[in-house]
Amino acid sequence: MMRFILRRVLGAIPTLWVIITLSFFMLRAAPGGPFTTQRALPPQVMANLKHMYHLDEPLWEQYLRYLGNILHGNFGPSFVYRGTSVNDLIAQGFPVDIIVGGLALLLAMLIGIPLGIKAALKQNTAWDYVPMGVAMAGISIPAFVVAPLLVLVLAVKAKWLPAGGWSGGHPLYLVLPVVSLALPMVAYMARLMRGSMVEVLNSPFIRTARAKGMPERIVIYRHALKPAMMPLISFLGPATVATLTGSIVVEQIFGLPGIGRFFVNGAMNRDYTLVMGVTILYGMLIVLFNLLADVLYGLLDPRVRLS
Amino acid sequence: MKMRQTIRHVSLLMPLVALLGGCGDGGQKPHASVSHYQVSDKPALPAQQILNRRIAMSPRTLDPSLATGIPAFNVIQDLFEGLLTLSADGKLVPGLATSWDVSPDGKTYVFHLRPNAKWSNGKPLTAGDFVYAWRRVVDPATGAQYADSLSPVVNASAIIDGKKKPDTLGVEAVDAHTFKVQLVKPTPYFLTMLYNQYLFPLYKPAIEKWGDAWTRPEHMVSDGPFKLTEWVINGHLTLEKNPYYYGADKVLLQKEIEYPISEADSALSRYLAGDLDFVNNPAFPASDYDWLKQSVGDQIRVSPYYACAYLGMMVHKPPFNNRDLRLALNLVLNRKVLSNKLSGGMQIPAYSLFPPLPGYQQQVPDWASWPMDKRIAEARRLYKKAGYSKDHPLKVELLYMTEGVSTQNYMEAVSTMWNRALGSQITLRNEEWKVMLQDLQYKNAKLFWSAWVGDYPEPYTFAQQFLASFAMNYGSYNNPAYQKAVKAAAGELDTQQRYASYEAAERILNKDVPMIPLYFYKAPELVKPYVAGVENNVVALHLARYIYIRQHSEKGQ
Numbered sequence: 065m066m067r068f069i070l071r072r073v074l075g076a077i078p079t080l081w082v083i084i085t086l087s088f089f090m091l092r093a094a095p096g097g098p099f100t101t102q103r104a105l106p107p108q109v110m111a112n113l114k115h116m117y118h119l120d121e122p123l124w125e126q127y128l129r130y131l132g133n134i135l136h137g138n139f140g141p142s143f144v145y146r147g148t149s150v151n152d153l154i155a156q157g158f159p160v161d162i163i164v165g166g167l168a169l170l171l172a173m174l175i176g177i178p179l180g181i182k183a184a185l186k187q188n189t190a191w192d193y194v195p196m197g198v199a200m201a202g203i204s205i206p207a208f209v210v211a212p213l214l215v216l217v218l219a220v221k222a223k224w225l226p227a228g229g230w231s232g233g234h235p236l237y238l239v240l241p242v243v244s245l246a247l248p249m250v251a252y253m254a255r256l257m258r259g260s261m262v263e264v265l266n267s268p269f270i271r272t273a274r275a276k277g278m279p280e281r282i283v284i285y286r287h288a289l290k291p292a293m294m295p296l297i298s299f300l301g302p303a304t305v306a307t308l309t310g311s312i313v314v315e316q317i318f319g320l321p322g323i324g325r326f327f328v329n330g331a332m333n334r335d336y337t338l339v340m341g342v343t344i345l346y347g348m349l350i351v352l353f354n355l356l357a358d359v360l361y362g363l364l365d366p367r368v369r370l371s
Numbered sequence: 372m373k374m375r376q377t378i379r380h381v382s383l384l385m386p387l388v389a390l391l392g393g394c395g396d397g398g399q400k401p402h403a404s405v406s407h408y409q410v411s412d413k414p415a416l417p418a419q420q421i422l423n424r425r426i427a428m429s430p431r432t433l434d435p436s437l438a439t440g441i442p443a444f445n446v447i448q449d450l451f452e453g454l455l456t457l458s459a460d461g462k463l464v465p466g467l468a469t470s471w472d473v474s475p476d477g478k479t480y481v482f483h484l485r486p487n488a489k490w491s492n493g494k495p496l497t498a499g500d501f502v503y504a505w506r507r508v509v510d511p512a513t514g515a516q517y518a519d520s521l522s523p524v525v526n527a528s529a530i531i532d533g534k535k536k537p538d539t540l541g542v543e544a545v546d547a548h549t550f551k552v553q554l555v556k557p558t559p560y561f562l563t564m565l566y567n568q569y570l571f572p573l574y575k576p577a578i579e580k581w582g583d584a585w586t587r588p589e590h591m592v593s594d595g596p597f598k599l600t601e602w603v604i605n606g607h608l609t610l611e612k613n614p615y616y617y618g619a620d621k622v623l624l625q626k627e628i629e630y631p632i633s634e635a636d637s638a639l640s641r642y643l644a645g646d647l648d649f650v651n652n653p654a655f656p657a658s659d660y661d662w663l664k665q666s667v668g669d670q671i672r673v674s675p676y677y678a679c680a681y682l683g684m685m686v687h688k689p690p691f692n693n694r695d696l697r698l699a700l701n702l703v704l705n706r707k708v709l710s711n712k713l714s715g716g717m718q719i720p721a722y723s724l725f726p727p728l729p730g731y732q733q734q735v736p737d738w739a740s741w742p743m744d745k746r747i748a749e750a751r752r753l754y755k756k757a758g759y760s761k762d763h764p765l766k767v768e769l770l771y772m773t774e775g776v777s778t779q780n781y782m783e784a785v786s787t788m789w790n791r792a793l794g795s796q797i798t799l800r801n802e803e804w805k806v807m808l809q810d811l812q813y814k815n816a817k818l819f820w821s822a823w824v825g826d827y828p829e830p831y832t833f834a835q836q837f838l839a840s841f842a843m844n845y846g847s848y849n850n851p852a853y854q855k856a857v858k859a860a861a862g863e864l865d866t867q868q869r870y871a872s873y874e875a876a877e878r879i880l881n882k883d884v885p886m887i888p889l890y891f892y893k894a895p896e897l898v899k900p901y902v903a904g905v906e907n908n909v910v911a912l913h914l915a916r917y918i919y920i921r922q923h924s925e926k927g928q
Contacts, residue, residue, distance in 0.1 A: 094805075095805065095810070096808055096809045100805050100808050100809055100812070101808070102808060103439070103516055103842075103843065104812065104842035104843055105516055105518075106511075106518055106519050106531045106532070108511040108532050108533045109514055109515065109516070109518050109531065112511045112512055113514040116514060144431050145431050145604060146431060146432035146434060146437055146583055146586075147582070147583030147584045147587070156603065157604075157605070212636075212640070215640050215644070216640070219641075219644040219646075223406075223644060223645060226644065226646050227640045227641040227644035228632070228637060228640070228646065229607070229630060229641070230603070230607070316634060316637070317634070318637075319605075319606075319631070319632050319641070320605075321603050321605040325605050326604075326605065329428075329605075332803070332805070333431075333805075
């Protein structure tokens, strides 16, 4: 197992290097720079700003300098948020994404998995049609529609919840962003769980178990559930990353200080170091969560030999 | 010349609010759920003197020397104060300087500072703090974007260019409470510049000790009515009353929390939900004005804003080196239709560059009062004279920036008006803001949208854009007569004569048509009825020191 993990971690290094290199040069190729403003800067001021951030050096030198810095865990200063390092911005913004994304994922699992199981067990009944119909809608309707609707109903009309803001992660402020982010995930998980559960329930070993007169509860929870979870486990790796990184729209609508907004603003402002820092973080998350999903897969299914 | 923040993205929220509100109303006019308040004239208790206000984006820095953009400008105005400041209705009033003397030649200003002025740490504020701050701005090592705004001061330009040392700047601390400024030449708008953040004093020990991090709440020392106590980037900024401010006894507000919300729609929903007390300009998309007016009534405040949108043209090369063509394009646009249909009356049709200013006589060209058919007939004649026809139409791209749905709608309407009336083939090209700026700087656009927000209430802030030497004269307009008129105005201390020169300059612009004025802005704002002390002003700056919360209770819906 350890060898497998080590191999995967080592294998991720060239992937991350490619991501860093491509991002670095693509960003520099984009027209405009961090100091391109409507108000053209006096040449001497511009020269000093460039010197301050080493932008007056040849590109390859900047690239090597950047690689050296990130090897030391230093993502450099933000070009736009003066006096703030990218490390500081990530340290400030990422916990917000972890809290909102983590809770959304948890909520999605708590609702989506039981819904999917129930629908599979009650195939072709209202228990199947209604949740699956709603799930279909949940998949089809994006967060930028769901979130304003929730704001309208629960914040503007009913005034039960705040319409946005963070307030240090106060539970009331978390409800709407978490629900907005969780809803499409609930739908995905429910449909995935239903599909795989139906497939497992129709497999020969379940038929055998039932033929032996095993109680249905045991059949489902001891024999069917574990293999039925496998597709969900595969889905959870990328889904976790997508939840943590894909909440940009939700962050924007609810005004959350997560890194998604830094990423978007950074790209618009050509804040090279900030965009790079967030890109690297996202890349590392993808590697990490895919690895976790694989390990979990191996632990649940002995037929998969990780080593 | 604050960079215009045009972050008005597409959002589905307001159509949905309208849709659902309409459903609940039996298909009548849509209404959002709105709280109503019983408001007394008396101020609320000090513990309730908290203002929740929206700013359009998180400031990139709160360093007065370095900050750019309107959101940072607004926050810094509450944290710091300069020699002069603004009254609630936007008039220049004494700030840290109680009085000033101007030499007869208009080149020397001596400011007498308040002896009781202090920093937020209780230390006395002296003239030396201004000397330090002004030298820091012009020092190229600082990288201050507004450095060249100090060019009227002796040696400023040479220092910015690295030819002289910052300590040669024409500023001097005569004594602890007397600050002297030497100008290169008489500069009538000099006093109006002094409420801008880059001319505020700075507390040297904090900057020297903390470097760029001096603006963090735990390190910042400021001299304004409020001090920074919390700053979560993209989250909120908390400003609390500064007990050492010289006028602290008149400041009622105890705390101000600023929320950076870039989406006007999100800001609106948070206002309607009761999370925000004040949503500043632009508070909502112009297209929402009518239904919102019915919903929140007097809570909407719309005031003229010292800003102008126009279409620039590269006048030094074909096809726009032809004045007949430029005038033809100018004549055809029906501004009234554009402003009324596309902004619900939230814009003022513009026929010339300088926005309205008390005492200044706008120079509107004669054709502005012609009926549209006469204008179109004349435009067609000029278009033909310029060598264009149905068989040989004008083919050019109109460049505008991606951000802002209203801009896109406006550009589509403009190009349609041209193409229908003249048979031209003007197409649209939109680009991200930074890309567009680069294209403009490299002169890669012949026809482009632009907007200008005045730095100070003086025509010069607009007039300078079309001086040949000005870096942002993207269209390369160069008319010696215009430059002469602007320079005469810029050196004239007598207001009447100065305005007369600006009027002459504006007439030259109208004749030459180096740009096509579109509209003057209005500033739409949302203010809860219990928020007092907010008055309309052309710079849409509402200083927290004048604002207070009145006693109020919610009446229900």
